[in-house]
Amino acid sequence: MSNILSVLLQATNTADNYFPIGIQLIFAAGFVATMIAVSALLGPKRKTKEKLENFTSGIESHGDARQPVAIKYFLVAILFVLFDVEVIFFYPYAVNFRELGWEGFMAVLMFVAFFLIGFIYIIKKGALNWED
């Protein structure tokens, strides 16, 4: 399996087709790099204290932006995502509703039932209780 790359190229036999894409990739990357380099080289630099501060629309900044958030927030968020994704599964089912017939209906029912069990579980566990 030596010189795998040449084999790969030969195998596809359409390496030429990718040539413009390659050029474009190089050009895009090169352009970005060039622009950053040029602006860094040519741009004037005045480093004062005010200059280096975060820009907050003129309002004086205070405190840390990364404030701790209650863990419950993440819990609710992740549970939301879970049930959100569940809903997404209904779209393909809805599209194929007729073709899948009763068997498909049963399957979706089972799917929903499992989520329902999960829902009961989180309620019982008190995961959605904001206060405790």
Place this chain on the structure above:
Amino acid sequence: MNQLVYLIPLLPLIGFLINGLLRKSLSKSVIAIIGSGVILASFVISLVLFFQVKSSGGQIINYFNLINLDKLVIPFAFQIDQLSSLFLLIITGIGFLIHLYSAAYMHEETNEHYGRYFAYLNLFVFSMLLLVMGANYVIMFFGWEGVGLCSYLLIGFWFKNDNYNYAAKKAFIMNRIGDLGFLLAVFWMIAKIGTVNYTDVFAATSNFSSADITAITILLFIGAMGKSAQIPLYTWLPDAMAGPTPVSALIHAATMVTAGIYMITRSNILYSLSEVTQHLVAIVGLATALFAATIAIKQNDIKKVLAYSTVSQLGYMFLGLGVGAYTGAVFHVMTHAFFKALLFLGAGSVIHAMHHEQDMRKMGGLKKYLPITHITFLVGCIAISGIPPFSGFFSKDEILAAAYAKNPIYWGIGVATAALTAFYMFRLYATTFLGNFRGSHEQAHHLHESPSAMTIPLIVLAALSVVGGFFNVPEVLGGHSSLHQFLSPAITSEVVHEASHSTEYMLMGISVAVAVIAIVIAINKFSKKPELQDAQGFAKVLENKWYVDELYDNIIVKPLNSLGSFFKNIIERRGIDGMVNGVGKLVNYSARQLRLLQSGLVGGYILFMVLAIIVLIYVWINDNHILSFFYKYF
């Protein structure tokens, strides 16, 4: 009766187990009763068996296959014939007497050690019985090793004394040298004819070349040299006197050391086929007999004298074997068992009375304190000196007659040895029992005759020493050589020597006369003024046993030791240890280094993983190159 044969060795084994396992909980009397009782029971069975063999001949009893390989089958079988039944009697009979004697002699020991002693002794009897009863060389070898082990254990019985431990080790190692010969002989047999059963081996002698037979017999004889203390492997036996005296009597005089004689007698068919080995056996035996006798003259330890005397008498027996007088040798084994056991037990009685004093220069005049011991000891001395009609005369005479028939020089040296024997025995007797007491006051105060458990065996053995010879009175003296006839089915290669009666009378006369002269000289010389000073000049050489121990030390032990210390200090410590420890250190070192990779930082881990993936992909791409590289170099 055949159904009970297995009981003969089994009973002592049971005794060993009981005494060995329960030694802490049993009382001394129970231990003694069990220990002696099992031997007595074995003796009774052996006795019945003996008469059965006498009337209806021997047989082989197969129990099971010990080793069962494709071509090699080694059965666990006992061969009960004339030879083994006679040995059974000697072993169990004398064994019982000595057990009885030990019950009193060892009474000072604590319960635990008392039990241990009897357990060892029973184990010894078991092994010895296995040795003589086995129907093939492998069973014999089991017994052979077993008795060696027990000998080791019993010599070192008082293991708190380092010297005794050295003596035990010496005995064991010397025996091992011999055992190697035995083992090689057995392997040789297996390689050549694929069997070790006596009957099969003796029937298949035609399958051996003469070189094979010579090699096997010499190897077996090396085994016998170790076990029966012949030159050059004899030095362990005098040291073995470190063990309790009854042990010396049983193991190192009456039974174990005669195992070599038994083995060669058993293999008489092989030995008679090799002229070379026979000469070798005779010469080694004779040399040992003379050599040990010269040493015995100047020994001062009562047991050492007896030890060298044993070596010397064993040499006699080998002389008998070498000249083809197998019956004579066995006969001498028997009579020697009687009188040497008697002498050792007598010596034990003396030592017991003297509170473990063994130096006979500190004895003297014990005649009036120990009357029974004195009389029985005297009987033993007369018997060993070969004075008719005591037993030693008949057996020694038979060997000497056969030696004369083979070569008069053998006879001449034999007679000289006999004279020396008579001389040192009566030197011992005179120094110990005659004259005035030379020990301390305290010893004098405590001098006493031993208890009856000790004197009864003495008396029985003394009686046997007197009459033992009549079992095999030669024709020339009007007997029927009954032992001869009895053993003839088992010993088929006996060399029958024809000599005129007048010659035989002359031979007997000379040997008896020489012995009597030696006795007279010895009594005269030593009863009045015994040698108390250290010997000078040549006598000093004798006293130091011809410096043989020192010689062995210098030519074998010391070079081996220095080789050993070379291996230990240079090869082992620098080389092997260095390598082993080096590996350990390497492992430790790399453990410490590898551990550092485990930094605990996820970023680092993932970096390593990415690098590894890159390497693996690289390897995967270049697999052909790498494989061909490996194939090229490995």
Place this chain on the structure above:
Amino acid sequence: MPERAELGVMNAIIFSALIGVVMMLGGIVIKSNAGIKLLAIILLFILLGSHLAEYYDLFNIHIQTHGMLAKSRFGMFFNTIIISLTLLYVLLSGDEIVKVGTYGAEYFALIFFSLCGATILSSYNNLLMLFLGVEIMTIPLFVLTSSEKKNLKSNEAGLKYFLMGSFSTGILLMGIALYYGGTGLFAIEASKAANEAQQAFRILLPLGLLFIFISLSFKVSAAPFHFWTPDVYDGAPSVFTSFMATIVKTAGFIAFIKLFELRSVDMGYSWKILLPLIIILTLLAGNITAVFQQSVKRMLAYSSIAHAGFMLFALYNPNDFGKQGIMLYTVAYSLATIGTFAVLTKMKDYTYEGYNGLAKTKPVLAATNTIFILSLAGIPLTAGFFAKYYMLASALKESTSNLWLVIVAVLFAAVSVYYYFRVIQAMYFKDGNAETTEIKPFFKTLLIIIAALIIVIGLMPSLLLDLFYA
């Protein structure tokens, strides 16, 4: 039992998922720890029963899987083993599991979910199922690892596991994508027609397999992708380490061996270099690093890496012999590890010093632990010996030219004796007052049973292997 490609091992998969849900809801109803434990044990018995019912063709749920799952004797037998081992594990360590935190029922539920993933791995026939199985199996472990909420190490370990696990999952997905690119299929048993249709991109197939290989190496903690193992095993609560190091790890090997059985040909010759390379690195990293550890728990984590190195030998012969071997290894290694971790969880001090004098204070614990350790070290008369033997023999069966590798492995096994025996040395030959938590007679009995099983299998491995063919 005929092989029916369209049917998966459905009972075990469905029931393990369902009882996980039941367990979860049970936690709402049942408040006492003992009740939760009892429920878990009952549910496990139900799971085992339902699986055996399918094993003996008594009852099973038929579901059309379109060849995504395949039922095989090997997979079925493996499931029997891991479910039984889980049962044993819960019986032995159930008390410790509920004690880890306040969510006893959830821990059991997560274990069941993880088990569900393992059962999928034993029967997958499609790379998507492989992916699902791996994820279902490992995601609960992230939670279990960090379940000791108040313990910073546990949280750290969970996060590390999660981060690196998702990294390796990415690689797995990358591999699957490349595989798909190469063959146009997700099935691991590709039809010939499909193979030929994609000749043009065929080159992507071995590359994809390589990526899957790397990712699975991560899951079974083979070097050089093992870095997560010591930190995670050390940080996680000991009971869960025990579960991760045994049932989960061996399930990873089942996935591995299945892939190798069908697809090692496509890897070309390169696996002849890659496999020994990974084996040696794994043995090296596991055994050598374990030498220097002071904590028995961390030592066991490294030793589990070392055992992964041995189990990789099965890949040399991924047909019957290697399968027998991996089966035996699974049982031998899991029994011993579950046992020794059960003892570990009872110790107050996890360092070697903590074991000092255990033989005097708790002779039964020390004796059984000695047997477990001996088995881990592969000393004859224990199951571990034959397990190692089968592994090394499978490499030799493939080709005797692998002898050098076998020798290297044996040398590393010798190194392993050093750190294993330090535990025995501490228990028997050092003075100390090893402290343990309370030990129930039932616990001791189970330990003795496990030790006896190890010895029995060590004497007669055929007992187990015959079951495989029964």
